[in-house]
Amino acid sequence: MATETDTRILQSLISNRVAFATSVPCKQLAGVIELVEDSGDILHVPCNKEDEGMGLCAGAYMGGMRPCIIMQNTALGVVINSLATLIQFYHFPLPMLISYRGEVGEKVACQVEMALHTKAILSQLHIPTYHFRHRSDAKDLDDILGHCFMSNKPVAILADAMFWGSAS
Amino acid sequence: MIRYDVLKEIIPLLDGRLVVCNIGSPSQELFELHDQPSNFYMLGTMGLCSSIGLGLALAQKKDVIAIDGDGSVLTNLATLSTIANNPASNFTLLIIDNGSYGSTGDQPTYAGAKTSLAGVAKACGCENVVEVSAKDTAKELERALASVRKQARSGDFDGPRRHCRPLHEKCRDRTGQLNHRTAAGTIGWYLTGPLATHPLEQHFHEWQRSRPVFRRPHDQSHSQEQSWQVRRSSFCP
Numbered sequence: 001m002a003t004e005t006d007t008r009i010l011q012s013l014i015s016n017r018v019a020f021a022t023s024v025p026c027k028q029l030a031g032v033i034e035l036v037e038d039s040g041d042i043l044h045v046p047c048n049k050e051d052e053g054m055g056l057c058a059g060a061y062m063g064g065m066r067p068c069i070i071m072q073n074t075a076l077g078v079v080i081n082s083l084a085t086l087i088q089f090y091h092f093p094l095p096m097l098i099s100y101r102g103e104v105g106e107k108v109a110c111q112v113e114m115a116l117h118t119k120a121i122l123s124q125l126h127i128p129t130y131h132f133r134h135r136s137d138a139k140d141l142d143d144i145l146g147h148c149f150m151s152n153k154p155v156a157i158l159a160d161a162m163f164w165g166s167a168s
Numbered sequence: 169m170i171r172y173d174v175l176k177e178i179i180p181l182l183d184g185r186l187v188v189c190n191i192g193s194p195s196q197e198l199f200e201l202h203d204q205p206s207n208f209y210m211l212g213t214m215g216l217c218s219s220i221g222l223g224l225a226l227a228q229k230k231d232v233i234a235i236d237g238d239g240s241v242l243t244n245l246a247t248l249s250t251i252a253n254n255p256a257s258n259f260t261l262l263i264i265d266n267g268s269y270g271s272t273g274d275q276p277t278y279a280g281a282k283t284s285l286a287g288v289a290k291a292c293g294c295e296n297v298v299e300v301s302a303k304d305t306a307k308e309l310e311r312a313l314a315s316v317r318k319q320a321r322s323g324d325f326d327g328p329r330r331h332c333r334p335l336h337e338k339c340r341d342r343t344g345q346l347n348h349r350t351a352a353g354t355i356g357w358y359l360t361g362p363l364a365t366h367p368l369e370q371h372f373h374e375w376q377r378s379r380p381v382f383r384r385p386h387d388q389s390h391s392q393e394q395s396w397q398v399r400r401s402s403f404c405p
Contacts, residue, residue, distance in 0.1 A: 020227060043226060045254045047219075048246035055216030056250070059188070059223025062208065067223075085212020086220075 003165070006031035008138045009097070013068060014041045016145035018095070020060035022046065022053035023070035028099040028164040033070060042068075050075035054082040054094070061092050066149060070097045073118040073158065074111065083125055087154045094154040095145055100131070105161030122156050132159040169302035171264050172197050175235075177306040178262075181313060182207075188221040188234040192271025194264070198235070215243035218261055222251050225259035231313065232258055238265035238279035245288060252293030260312050262305075 009032050013021070021036045021044050023029070037044045043065065047053035050071045057067035071079075076098075087094050101108070102115025122129045128151075130137075130144055141157065148155040171194065179202045188208045189195045195209040208224075210217055218241060221234025241248075241263055251261065267280020279285050286299040296315070300308045 020223070045223075045226065045250065047250055049244075051213070051216065052219045052244055052247050052250065055213065055219025055244075055247070056223035056226075058216070059220040059225070060227040061223075062220075063224045063227025065227040082213045082216065086216060089212060 002031035002035050005135050005138055005163075005165070006035055009141060010035040010039060012138070012141040012145060014039070015142065016066070016149065018042060018066045018068045018145070020045070020057065020065040020067045021070060022056045022067070024048075024050055024053065024072065024075060026072045026099040026101070028101070028159070028161065029070055029072075029097070032097065036070070050079045051082040054079055054087055057094055058086055058090065058092050061094075066093070068095045068097060071099075073098050073100050073102070074114045076118060076121050077114065080121065080125065083127070083154055088125070091152040092154075093149045093152045095148045096154060096156045098156055098158050099164070100158040100160040103160035103162070118158065125154075127154050127156050129156040129158060132157060132163040135163060135165065137163060171237075171266055171270065172201075174264055174302050174305050175201055178309050181306065181309050182233060185313075186224060186230055186232045188217055188224060188232065190217045190235055190237050190240050194235055194237060194271075215240050215247075218251065219244065219247045221261060222247070222254065222256060222259055225256035226254060229258060231260070232256075233260045233262060233309075233313075236261060236263045237270070238263060238267060238285060239269040239277045241285055242277060242279060242283075248289045248292040248294060252289075252295070260309070262309060264305075 013036070019042055021042050023033050023036070023044065023046055025033060025046075033044075036042050043060075045056055047056055050069065053069050053071070057069055060067045086092070100115065100118065102111035102113065102118075106112060106115070119129060119131075128147070130140065132138065132140075137159075144155060144157060175194070175197050182198075182202060183204065184206065186206045186208075187198070187204075189198045189210060191210040191212065191214050195211070198207060199209060208220065210220070217234050217236045221232050221236075225232040251259070263285055265279050265285060267277055269275045269277060286297050289297045296312070298308055298312065
């Protein structure tokens with residue numbers, strides 16, 4: 001069931017002319033994925049793994065569509081090479097809407113392990129990173145997406161459990 | 169036949185089309201045989217050639233040919249299911265299967281042993297899977313592309329979310345005659361022509377211009393052969 005926050009995220013994607021999205025599911029992202037799938041403005045192509053998704057996004061961008069990938073932070077361990085040698089090397093813009101699992105409010109202990117490395121990995125890759133903790137942080141998404149497509153760089157939006165309202 | 173010979177024979181079919189070419193030797197060979205603005209030469213991310221090709225085909229209407237290899241497809245097998253379930257009738261995936269990791273010293277792949285990539289593609293739901301010998305590749309590829317054009321004429325082809333028409337071809341060369349060509353190409357890719365009518369054209373051009381690394385070798389004062397040598401060190405498979 002999509003929330004008001006999910007709707008706001010979709011509106012930001014559309015207003016920034018994002019026309020292609022790929023995703024690997026996460027329960028926190030379920031509402032956004034549902035909206036993206038149903039949106040007539042965005043072509044949603046679910047992928048099996050996030051590096052595959054980055055290939056799809058690269059192709060879509062070359063075909064003239066602004067892309068976006070929706071994924072979990074745990075997938076950062078999967079996509080480092082794709083980020084460096086495809087997205088960064090060829091200067092493709094790629095907003096990564098990432099559910100930040102393992103932060104305060106997490107219920108699955110194992111997720112914490114990757115959360116400990118998430119920002120360090122992104123920092124090491126010199127990827128602009130924005131941490132959404134509160135619902136009101138979604139207001140920054142428009143500018144972040146604009147920045148991403150202006151700079152032709154991957155950009156990470158880490159949205160944690162508190163942001164999704166599931167910290168309880 | 170070796171892969172180089174297969175590429176040589178299909179060159180006329182690639183002319184003017186969007187081509188996504190696999191990492192390593194295939195990109196070097198394609199550059200040598202027929203560099204053109206609509207070629208995309210992969211330099212990293214082994215396995216994503218098919219995925220990039222699908223994304224490109226879904227995003228616009230021109231024909232896209234992804235030239236992949238058996239070793240690369242094995243690293244990203246699941247993308248065959250993505251191709252099957254997200255139909256792009258303008259997409260042709262050509263997998264040149266020589267049963268070998270040709271760019272890294274010709275180590276054998278499982279596709280050269282028990283594994284059938286055509287079988288995997290069919291099981292994933294790809295509808296038009298054709299397995300051909302190396303010598304028949306050009307003929308079959310031409311037939312596949314004609315099939316795409318036929319669909320376009322019949323109105324079956326109207327942008328993203330079209331009917332399923334993934335095409336997968338396989339060229340098997342088990343003669344043991346593996347490719348050791350070392351002619352290195354420069355890196356470069358250009359899609360200005362094919363994208364000329366797209367609304368994001370301007371943005372794309374700006375992006376392309378911002379990449380000084382992507383220079384056509386013909387722009388250099390060196391001969392083409394010299395250019396390859398100059399750039400060999402920067403083009404490692």
